Amino acid sequence: MTSLPELYPGFERRVFAVDGARIHTRIGGSGPPLLLLHGYPQTHACWHKVAPELARRHTLIIPDLRGYGDSTVVAADAGTDAYAKRVMARDFVAVMQALGHERFGILCHDRGGRVGYRLALDHPDRVRSLVTLDIVTTLDAWDDIAVDNAVGRFHWMFLARPAPFPETMIGHDRMFFLDYLLSQWTGTKDLSAFDPGALAHYRAAFSRPEVVHATCEDYRAGATIDPRIDAEDRAAGRKIEAPMLALWGGTRKHGFVNRPLDTWRPWCPHVRGEPVECGHFLPEEAPDATLALVMPFLAETLRTG
Amino acid sequence: MIDPGAELFPGFVGRRMHVEDVEIFVRIGGEGPALLLLHGYPQSHVMWHRVAAEFASRFTVVAADLRGYGQSSCPPTDMAHRTYSKRVMAADMISIMHQLGQVRFSLMGHDRGARVAYRLALDHPDAVERLVLLDIISTYDQWHADNQKSRLRMFHWGFLAQPAPLPESLIRRSPVDWVDGPFRRATKAKSIDVIDPRALALYREAFKDSDHVHATCEDYRAGATCDLADDVADLNAGHQIECPTLFLWGTHGTPSDIDDPMALWRRWCRHLEGATVDSGHFIAEENPAALLAQALPFLLATSDVHP
Numbered sequence: 001m002t003s004l005p006e007l008y009p010g011f012e013r014r015v016f017a018v019d020g021a022r023i024h025t026r027i028g029g030s031g032p033p034l035l036l037l038h039g040y041p042q043t044h045a046c047w048h049k050v051a052p053e054l055a056r057r058h059t060l061i062i063p064d065l066r067g068y069g070d071s072t073v074v075a076a077d078a079g080t081d082a083y084a085k086r087v088m089a090r091d092f093v094a095v096m097q098a099l100g101h102e103r104f105g106i107l108c109h110d111r112g113g114r115v116g117y118r119l120a121l122d123h124p125d126r127v128r129s130l131v132t133l134d135i136v137t138t139l140d141a142w143d144d145i146a147v148d149n150a151v152g153r154f155h156w157m158f159l160a161r162p163a164p165f166p167e168t169m170i171g172h173d174r175m176f177f178l179d180y181l182l183s184q185w186t187g188t189k190d191l192s193a194f195d196p197g198a199l200a201h202y203r204a205a206f207s208r209p210e211v212v213h214a215t216c217e218d219y220r221a222g223a224t225i226d227p228r229i230d231a232e233d234r235a236a237g238r239k240i241e242a243p244m245l246a247l248w249g250g251t252r253k254h255g256f257v258n259r260p261l262d263t264w265r266p267w268c269p270h271v272r273g274e275p276v277e278c279g280h281f282l283p284e285e286a287p288d289a290t291l292a293l294v295m296p297f298l299a300e301t302l303r304t305g
Numbered sequence: 306m307i308d309p310g311a312e313l314f315p316g317f318v319g320r321r322m323h324v325e326d327v328e329i330f331v332r333i334g335g336e337g338p339a340l341l342l343l344h345g346y347p348q349s350h351v352m353w354h355r356v357a358a359e360f361a362s363r364f365t366v367v368a369a370d371l372r373g374y375g376q377s378s379c380p381p382t383d384m385a386h387r388t389y390s391k392r393v394m395a396a397d398m399i400s401i402m403h404q405l406g407q408v409r410f411s412l413m414g415h416d417r418g419a420r421v422a423y424r425l426a427l428d429h430p431d432a433v434e435r436l437v438l439l440d441i442i443s444t445y446d447q448w449h450a451d452n453q454k455s456r457l458r459m460f461h462w463g464f465l466a467q468p469a470p471l472p473e474s475l476i477r478r479s480p481v482d483w484v485d486g487p488f489r490r491a492t493k494a495k496s497i498d499v500i501d502p503r504a505l506a507l508y509r510e511a512f513k514d515s516d517h518v519h520a521t522c523e524d525y526r527a528g529a530t531c532d533l534a535d536d537v538a539d540l541n542a543g544h545q546i547e548c549p550t551l552f553l554w555g556t557h558g559t560p561s562d563i564d565d566p567m568a569l570w571r572r573w574c575r576h577l578e579g580a581t582v583d584s585g586h587f588i589a590e591e592n593p594a595a596l597l598a599q600a601l602p603f604l605l606a607t608s609d610v611h612p
Contacts, residue, residue: 142453145456146449147448147449147533150448150456150462150463150529151462151463151466151467151529153463154460154462154463154464154466154467157456157457157459157460157463157464158460158463158464160457160460161457161460165486165490168479168482169475169479169482169483170475172474172475172478172479173474173475173478176471176474176475177471177475180467180471184467184468223453223457
């Protein structure tokens with residue numbers, strides 16, 4: 001890991017022991033705290049293009065989700081529930097608490113986005129501002145898997161199959177699988193959006209069988225406990241209280257992204273948002289356009305004092 | 306040319322037939338009215354080996370390998386996946402049955418072969434005397450199944466329909482694991498032991514060939530595109546399967562996740578009967594006696610709905 005390109009020069013590297021996991025983070029910048037949560041099949045590296053600008057106004061805490069990158073699940077017998085978004089959200093409450101950040105903003109993408117909205121629902125007093133990139137809730141996403149997007153979202157079913165089946169299949173050629181997903185989900189259907197340094201991080205993580213297993217567990221939780229918890233919240237009428245901005249990739253054709261605000265509104269009546277002209281990976285495909293929407297929203301919602 | 310699998314069908318003959326440039330392998334045996342048997346994924350006509358002799362005592366049995374499977378050839382694919390559509394596969398079967406002098410026949414299909422079978426019955430209503438569908442709901446209904454369990458079980462539909470060469474690349478690295486997977490997951494016993502080792506060896510062998518791996522992925526790409534479109538067109542047009550149809554599904558089979566699979570088929574079939582069989586997905590190999598007990602009387606019954 002030490003030989004990987006430095007994508008966050010000047011940022012501290014800290015590891016936090018939380019309940020059941022060791023969370024690797026990069027920390028830098030100054031201003032109100034902002035937690036950046038990456039998605040699949042990536043690592044904390046995905047924020048490197050937007051971090052310098054964000055760091056001018058915010059203290060950035062940039063972790064790897066448990067099981068991803070350099071963050072590990074400690075318990076050897078940890079089952080799928082150890083990858084529940086509720087559990088992952090607790091990781092970051094603990095990390096932020098350890099850093100003395102009682103309240104903070106969250107900018108989150110993909111799987112990290114699921115952790116981010118879960119944190120906002122479970123710990124409303126912690127979250128001052130929530131920005132989600134290219135997601136709707138896990139429950140809504142399952143409800144929305146339909147004939148026009150089931151092929152596009154095959155990995156939700158594939159990765160959720162019992163171990164070790166997807167692990168074995170992916171294990172036959174991990175780099176091919178990684179590169180395929182990364183390119184398939186961009187607007188340009190290739191790897192051109194990804195910085196070679198960031199790709200080196202993604203490939204280094206994905207080359208480790210334990211990371212591939214953990215990411216499958218993430219999706220198994222996403223097929224079982226995560227939507228169950230979402231359904232409980234929906235039934236109880238729980239809402240996201242924090243100011244919320246939902247952005248999504250405008251070139252994506254997958255069902256829900258054509259109407260994400262309608263899908264978010266029952267969870268967060270005051271949600272705002274719009275598409276960014278790119279595929280799934282907003283912070284890497286369209287960092288400037290993403291910043292142009294995220295910075296004013298954070299300035300407005302994370303004002304000090 | 307060697308004919309692997311011949312030993313599993315004593316008294317049957319293997320024939321390589323041609324539909325334009327496509328070679329279709331068939332195994333033929335028995336006497337009586339014609340009965341065409343169509344296998345599923347990841348298999349070949351060999352899957353019928355435990356019931357073929359019994360059917361052959363009453364019927365002229367024609368057990369075919371679908372294009373892209375078993376000993377049949379793998380024609381080059383096209384961007385629209387039409388080459389491996391169920392409509393084109395059904396046309397293959399019409400052609401070989403005509404070449405065999407059979408213009409009207411009964412038809413039993415399992416899994417992908419059942420999709421070819423119901424498509425054949427819709428596209429060529431005059432050709433089909435009686436139809437038996439094993440352990441599927443229609444392609445349209447499966448894609449529209451609003452059921453988490455069924456979706457997870459059918460993960461391979463999305464996986465195999467990914468653009469080439471994703472599934473091909475992963476399957477080619479370990480064809481044996483891949484072929485064994487459905488038997489481990491989808492048999493009632495959750496065990497590969499219910500499959501005859503000689504049959505299993507043949508299923509595995511076919512998937513060691515890259516062309517067959519690609520062709521069978523194309524079958525599923527067609528399933529996600531043109532097959533689905535063909536189903537939608539028939540539903541919109543109100544087309545139905547005219548012949549008597551028997552739908553059998555495993556108590557632990559694919560449609561068992563669905564609340565009322567009979568109701569789904571009723572929309573497609575004018576004359577439908579149905580029953581469950583104590584089995585997983587691979588009925589013909591898991592519980593051949595129950596399949597024969599259900600299917601033989603149905604196939605032997607005299608049609609009262611046709612002139």
